[in-house]
Amino acid sequence: MGTVSKLASGVYIAAEGNYEHGRAGQKICKITPHHMAGILTGKQCAVNIFQKPGRKASANYCIGNDGDIVCNVYEEDRAYTSSSRANDRQAVTIEVSNCEIGGQWRISDAAWNSLVNLCIDICKRHNFRLVYDNTPNGSLTRHDMFSNTNCPGPYLKSKFNELVTLVNAALDGGSQPTPTPTPQPSGRKVGDVVTINGVYVASNSTKKLNPARTTGTITKIISGALNPYLLDNGNLGWVNDSVIVSGTSSSNNQTAKKSNEEIAAEVWAGKWGTGTERKNKLQAAGYDYNTIQNLVNKGVGKNGSSTSKPSTPSKSALDIAREIWTKGNWGTGDERKRKVEAAGYNYAEVQKYVNEFASGKRK
Template identity: 30%
Template structure:
């Protein structure tokens, strides 16, 4: 079993199980929570007291480090079965949501994944964002740390790009089974996200900060995360303009192409009104814009909301 020739720094961690007990058929991408170098990450994994490691790490500058050889299992995902079958990769990231990574680190991640797949006979990466498919690499061979532990890893930035990552890697692998990701999902809208929090108090604080700068922002709850978003655009260029304005105001963010909860479905006025009361459609003018963009009668929905409130 070989290791990646893309590695420029090696510091083998004592925190590993040798050899792994399963063939490599999965990849697990993690975020470091720190824009660190491969040397710094190697030092983090060096002490036995740390009880943690990864097969590879990618620094903020795009350099690649190796801390556990591929023949061995790293201690990375809080799950022995996953780590025995997966190549684990830590990527340097920001220290707060959405835990963004640099362009150089992202590019290196794609190159490393292509190399890993080629050497281990993985013909294509598959991502369904479906926790129930763990251990079924024929259906999904990308896993995330958050599925095995109470963590947000790999952070919103990388997690929401898993489909894109798979698509880019598969282009290099020559996979013919992958459909290109659409420029805009059917029935969906482009939105700019400035944060995602498990604690609502933290989300409320970010919401207030963004609003204080004059942005028409809103909060949506998706799963166990409260997401702060600005705008809902049919045209991606408009979302990109909004992202630049937010960045100029000192906020980090990224464009998300998640579908609205009504996308691709026809919901009753009563269903929509209850979703509005749950905060899924934003407030004020933003609510009106999003409902109408999704093809619904705002006035009818708002009338029902007033009756239920």
């Protein structure tokens, strides 16, 4: 028996001849993540591919699409993975399943999390940090440094710097690292209807995304996940805030600072262009295009001022928070949120100040 990470759920050693016993005296001081160029479980990769005699290929670990980790070559031994004897004698090599075939060759969040955690475990036990300098001299290396290959694929390759950051932060004593650098859900709720900019981020792989659709309803939120919002029960996949250009959630009000009527007036004044350009600009700025276009069609704002121009916020968010705290104005809970936002204030900011009053941080 050789050394296997505690994170591995199984050991399926490659066929004889698909790896080299020992590392010719070399110490482990590198990690080389690969992509499988396929969607597999860790076990499928280890058994169906690397246990085939004569394959002349293997990996120390295989990470499946669901994040399962299996060992395929003991850490004491050199796997045949990276087309470089020198590299693989010093590296723990890791095959990672994709969650899409072709394109960016993405990997699932689950596989990514497992990769981060496995790298942390390897670096800790073998006492080295990740250094990525785009050359074979670093301690994080790529297959395509050694041969003419697409491996590790554009997506995983684009995440190498992030991998270094996360792993080294954990080595620096970050307690339990959060492997997914996460855009925090910005106040979005289940039921919110959001518009996406056409970039789809699949987290669960097996679900087919529907790129013809650009609007969906948030049906599930996993706080802290890389792509926290599930749209239309998976018909549109998982996305994060970076691809949402507009929506009906409260967070939207933070960007949509002006009222729809004011924007309609601006449309009449020519500020937002016409046709598709107008639509794109309004959505990118966080406004609901259809609502505003309806107002424009009704002539709202035509004469330079909106018919029901709401007062521009004249007080600061702190003023409002003080009113809430000292006078009890603005109600509580949802009512407060509605009133504060209707008056054009950023509820999150106001509430932050209220919390500071409550905690004694602010007087």
